[in-house]
Amino acid sequence: MEQQLNTARGDFRIALSGEASLPALLLSNSLGTTLEMWKPQVDELSKNFHVIRYDTRGHGGSPITAGPYEFKDLGEDVLAIMDALEVDRGMFCGLSMGGHTGLWLAIHAAERFQAIAVCNSAARIGTVDGWRERAAYLRQGGVSGMHDLAKSAPSRWFTDQFIAGSPDIVKQMQQGLENVSPEGYAACCDALATSDLRGDLPAINTPMLFLAGLSDPVTTLLDAQQMQCLVSTSQLKTIAASHLSNIEAPHEFTNIVSSFLSQQKFSN
Incomplete structure (x- = not known):
C-alpha cells in the first residue's frame, strides 16, 4: 500500500507490505533510485x-528540499x-547511500533498531572532491545533467554480463x-561528500550484516571487510554481483538478508 506519510520532518512517500503485527523492516534506497x-x-x-x-529525501515523492543535506538529516x-x-523499534536494510544511513x-539511534543490514556500502563512500564536482555539475546541468548521468550509470551499477543479458x-x-530531482540528487551528493563514519564504527553494538558485491566498483569488498573488522557485532557476506546487487542477484540477496534478519528476530 503506497501513501504519502505526514511526519514531523515532512511528507514522505512510503509503501507498506506485510502484516502490521510482524516485526517492522525499513528499506532504504540507493542514490538515484526510489522505493x-x-x-x-x-x-x-x-x-x-x-x-x-x-x-529518501530528495528522491521520488519525498521532500525535495534545498541542499546541502547531511546524513543526520537522512537518519532523522x-x-x-x-x-x-x-x-x-524495528530492523533496517539499506543499499549504498541507504546503507550509509544505516x-x-x-551509531546515533541504536536503541531503535534490533538489527541493521548495510549492503553495497562503506563508512566513507567516494571522495569529497568527486561528490562536490558531481553536485555542481547537476545543479548547473539540471534535467540534462541527470540524462547524462543516467547514460553512464550502468557500468557503475551492474556487471557487463547483466547489462548484456537484462537490457x-x-x-x-x-x-x-x-x-530524480537534480537538486535532490545533488543535495544527497553533498551529504556523501561530508560523511566519514569510519572512526565511529567500533562504538556500534547493534547486530550488523555487511553485504558486499564481489564485482562492485563503487563500494568494494575491501570496504565491507574493513567495516566488519571494526564492528564486533557484525558478519560479512558476499554476493556475485556489482553495486545494485539486490537487482542483479535478487534471490541470493533476499535469502542472505532474510536469513540474517530472521536470526536476529528471535535472538534479542
Whole structure:
C-alpha cells in the first residue's frame, strides 16, 4: 500500500507490505533510485516482516528540499517515519547511500533498531572532491545533467554480463534516475561528500550484516571487510554481483538478508 506519510520532518512517500503485527523492516534506497528498487525483495520479505519502503529525501515523492543535506538529516527522516507509523523499534536494510544511513542509525539511534543490514556500502563512500564536482555539475546541468548521468550509470551499477543479458531492467533503472530531482540528487551528493563514519564504527553494538558485491566498483569488498573488522557485532557476506546487487542477484540477496534478519528476530 503506497501513501504519502505526514511526519514531523515532512511528507514522505512510503509503501507498506506485510502484516502490521510482524516485526517492522525499513528499506532504504540507493542514490538515484526510489522505493521501487526493492520490488524484487518485497514479496518474500513481507512474509515475515512488516516491510516499510520509503523514498529518501530528495528522491521520488519525498521532500525535495534545498541542499546541502547531511546524513543526520537522512537518519532523522527515518526516525520521523518510524514515529509517524508508531514503530518503536524495528530492523533496517539499506543499499549504498541507504546503507550509509544505516550506519548513521547504528551509531546515533541504536536503541531503535534490533538489527541493521548495510549492503553495497562503506563508512566513507567516494571522495569529497568527486561528490562536490558531481553536485555542481547537476545543479548547473539540471534535467540534462541527470540524462547524462543516467547514460553512464550502468557500468557503475551492474556487471557487463547483466547489462548484456537484462537490457530492459537496465533501461528501467536508467529512466528512474533521469526522473530524480537534480537538486535532490545533488543535495544527497553533498551529504556523501561530508560523511566519514569510519572512526565511529567500533562504538556500534547493534547486530550488523555487511553485504558486499564481489564485482562492485563503487563500494568494494575491501570496504565491507574493513567495516566488519571494526564492528564486533557484525558478519560479512558476499554476493556475485556489482553495486545494485539486490537487482542483479535478487534471490541470493533476499535469502542472505532474510536469513540474517530472521536470526536476529528471535535472538534479542
